[in-house]
Each structure stands twice: as structure tokens, then as C-alpha cells.
Amino acid sequence: MKYLSLFLVATFIFVTHMSFAQAGSGEFKVIKTIPVEGNGSWDYLTVDKQTQRLFVSHATCVEVVDLKTEKLIGQIPNTTGVHGIALVPDLNKGFISAGKLDSVIIFDLKTLKVLDKVITGKNPDFILYDAFSNRVFTFNGKGNSVTAIDATTNKVVGTLPVSGKPEAAVSDGNGKIFCNIEDKSTVVKFDAITLKIDAEWPLDPAKEPTGLALDLKNNRLFSACSESNQVVVMDAKSGRIVASLPMGEGCDGLLFIPDEHKVVSSNGEGSITVIRQNGPDNCLVIQALATRKGARTITYDETTNRMYLPSGEVTMDNDKRTVVPGSFGIVVISK
Numbered sequence: 001m002k003y004l005s006l007f008l009v010a011t012f013i014f015v016t017h018m019s020f021a022q023a024g025s026g027e028f029k030v031i032k033t034i035p036v037e038g039n040g041s042w043d044y045l046t047v048d049k050q051t052q053r054l055f056v057s058h059a060t061c062v063e064v065v066d067l068k069t070e071k072l073i074g075q076i077p078n079t080t081g082v083h084g085i086a087l088v089p090d091l092n093k094g095f096i097s098a099g100k101l102d103s104v105i106i107f108d109l110k111t112l113k114v115l116d117k118v119i120t121g122k123n124p125d126f127i128l129y130d131a132f133s134n135r136v137f138t139f140n141g142k143g144n145s146v147t148a149i150d151a152t153t154n155k156v157v158g159t160l161p162v163s164g165k166p167e168a169a170v171s172d173g174n175g176k177i178f179c180n181i182e183d184k185s186t187v188v189k190f191d192a193i194t195l196k197i198d199a200e201w202p203l204d205p206a207k208e209p210t211g212l213a214l215d216l217k218n219n220r221l222f223s224a225c226s227e228s229n230q231v232v233v234m235d236a237k238s239g240r241i242v243a244s245l246p247m248g249e250g251c252d253g254l255l256f257i258p259d260e261h262k263v264v265s266s267n268g269e270g271s272i273t274v275i276r277q278n279g280p281d282n283c284l285v286i287q288a289l290a291t292r293k294g295a296r297t298i299t300y301d302e303t304t305n306r307m308y309l310p311s312g313e314v315t316m317d318n319d320k321r322t323v324v325p326g327s328f329g330i331v332v333i334s335k
Contacts, residue, residue, distance in 0.1 A: 078105075088136075092108060104149060210226045292331050
């Protein structure tokens with residue numbers, strides 16, 4: 001593994017160096033950092049595109065930032081162990097995975113008032129709304145399971161056991177969900193209605209998949225494998241691996257921008273890796289951009305063509321991780 005890592009790093013440096021000239025004026029840039037009050041750790045974040053509000057997991061709450069004014073305008077408290085936020089504007093609801101409460105907290109999108117609390121499997125982490133089934137899915141890290149919740153009734157409609165620790169997931173919009181299994185280094189495909197597993201495909205030799213993205217047009221999955229610092233490209237119909245590309249270290253978030261045919265990984269080392277898709281099986285790293293150490297998750301707003309990455313300054317004392325007061329903020333990336 002040591003020699004593989006050295007090879008990947010060397011390849012990454014070479015490819016990104018050669019590709020900067022090609023990227024030219026189309027490169028992404030860090031344009032600002034939005035400061036956010038409060039201390040504590042962070043995980044996923046998401047944008048409500050209709051209202052231009054950013055929902056950020058932060059310590060034991062979800063912070064709500066108005067992107068027009070770049071001010072903190074609200075908070076959803078008591079979401080201990082918060083990981084992710086899924087928004088359902090048509091129902092005026094938001095769903096928060098509260099990992100340490102083994103629950104999903106449901107809130108009103110307009111008022112931010114808590115509406116309900118639903119028990120899930122152990123330690124719900126990533127959370128996803130699937131419009132096809134009108135269900136919210138939590139991917140339970142310590143429960144090795146997926147919980148399905150009816151988004152209208154707030155009722156659990158089923159639980160799907162999986163082979164290991166589920167991480168990020170995506171929907172194809174037609175009733176199929178794909179999910180990375182982090183400790184098994186596989187991708188699971190299951191039916192959103194029946195909760196039956198259709199397939200489980202290995203990502204070998206890549207290890208520890210975290211972020212996941214989907215190109216619907218070309219049926220290609222992009223899986224960010226953080227241990228081996230690779231983005232694996234997989235045929236979403238057959239599970240065949242068609243390409244593997246180097247990325248930065250410590251990735252936890254991945255996104256696909258269809259209009260630009262680009263894949264972006266957010267790397268905790270303090271960078272993003274940008275991959276251009278020239279065809280279904282032809283991808284090339286075109287940019288490595290410095291961001292901020294710890295900025296490992298990412299979201300994208302296609303209405304403004306901006307990316308948002310949360311991060312703060314962290315100190316370690318006797319193996320205890322502490323976020324420096326006043327250091328938390330959202331890195332904003334655009335062109």
C-alpha cells in the first residue's frame with residue numbers, strides 16, 4: 001500500500017501540473033470565507049436553492065446561513081451528533097440525521113421549528129431524500145443498516161441491513177439507490193420501494209469509499225476512496241470499474257456538475273481535486289486547488305455555480321480534538 005500511495009501522489013502531481021495549462025480561465029477559485037458563529041465539529045451541509053439558505057451541521061445544532069447577506073439567521077438546536085441535512089421543499093420539511101440520538105429530527109423549512117423526531121438505526125450518518133419513492137433514507141454507520149422514512153407521514157417504513165458501514169449515497173431518480181460501504185470497499189445498489197439489494201460491487205483495489213456522485217446521463221458512479229486517495233469510476237448498470245484517478249488526501253465529499261462534466265472531491269488535507277469527464281470512460285484530473293485544512297465535505301448550488309465547504313482550525317491536546325473559538329467558517333469556491 002505504501003508504494004501504491006507514493007505512485008498515486010506522483011501521478012497526481014504530474015497530471016495536475018500538466019493539466020493546469022489546459023484548465024486556463026475555467027479554473028475554480030476560492031473567492032471568500034463566510035464566518036459562522038459557534039465552536040465544535042462539522043460534517044455535511046446543503047443549500048436550499050429556492051431561498052438561498054445554507055444548512056450546516058455544526059456541533060450539536062444545524063446553523064442556517066442566508067447566502068444573500070452571508071449572515072447567520074437561525075439555528076436548529078439539540079441535534080447531538082448531527083451529520084447531514086436533507087431538504088424537501090415541496091413538503092416544507094427538513095430532515096436531520098442526529099447520530100448520537102439514533103434519530104432523525106424533522107423541522108419546518110420556513111420557521112425552523114422542530115416538528116417531529118423519528119428513531120432510526122444506530123448512528124445515522126448520511127441522509128438522502130429520494131423523490132421517486134418520497135422517502136428519506138438514513139445510512140446508519142454503527143447499525144450497518146439503512147432506515148427508510150415516509151417523508152409525508154414521518155413514519156419508518158422499513159429497514160435494510162447492509163454488509164458493513166454505509167457512507168454516502170445517491171439516487172438515480174427511478175427507484176434505485178446506490179451507497180458506498182466504507183469498511184467493505186463496495187458499492188451497494190438497492191430498490192427504494194422494496195428495500196431489496198440488487199447488487200454489491202467491489203471497488204478493489206481502492207479502499208474506504210466515502211463520497212459518492214452519479215452521472216445520470218452516462219450511468220457512471222464516482223466513488224471517492226479516501227484510504228487509497230482515488231476516485232473510482234464505475235458503470236452503474238454492471239458494476240464494472242472503468243477508470244481510477246488520483247485525488248487529495250482525507251476526502252469525505254464528492255459532487256458531479258453535469259453541465260460542466262466535472263467531478264469535484266473535497267479533501268481534508270485542504271484541497272479540492274477537479275476531474276473533467278471527456279466521455280463516459282475518459283476522465284482527467286485538471287485542477288488541484290488549495291482550500292482550508294479540514295474542509296472535507298462539500299455542497300454545490302447550480303443556481304449560482306458556487307461550492308461551499310465547512311472548516312475550522314483544530315488543535316489537539318492529549319488526543320482531544322478542539323476547534324479554535326471563532327475559527328469556523330464556510331469556504332466559498334467559484335470561477
